[in-house]
Amino acid sequence: MQGEANYDISKKSTIKLSSLEEGGPIYMLLTEVAPDTILINEVEEASGRTILTASISVVEGRKGMELVQISHEIGDGKEGAVIEGHQVWRLTGGPIQYDDFDLRGTTGR
Numbered sequence: 001m002q003g004e005a006n007y008d009i010s011k012k013s014t015i016k017l018s019s020l021e022e023g024g025p026i027y028m029l030l031t032e033v034a035p036d037t038i039l040i041n042e043v044e045e046a047s048g049r050t051i052l053t054a055s056i057s058v059v060e061g062r063k064g065m066e067l068v069q070i071s072h073e074i075g076d077g078k079e080g081a082v083i084e085g086h087q088v089w090r091l092t093g094g095p096i097q098y099d100d101f102d103l104r105g106t107t108g109r
Helices: none
Strands: 002-005 014-018 026-033 037-044 050-061 064-074 083-092
Touching: none
Parallel strands: none
Antiparallel strands: 002 014, 014 026, 026 037, 037 050, 050 064, 064 083
């Protein structure tokens, strides 16, 4: 994907990234929330419907700086669920051991 900053003058902090392949199915809108977060919307090119929202933040973890990504998959609402799934990612600079995670209170799908 590629794009340029300030594609829309009214959204000075938003960048639109489009597929390098012509007719790609999605584009992404990235917005910086200073000093440490980026908001992401994945949008269906054909319909203009947002299909995923996410945030990526820089945080201080137990082993140093980490990137934490939270994503929400957005459905069409026809079957009742508007949010169809969630993902949480923690990205660190070093190797991770299973014991590094406290799994209490977590859920999965």
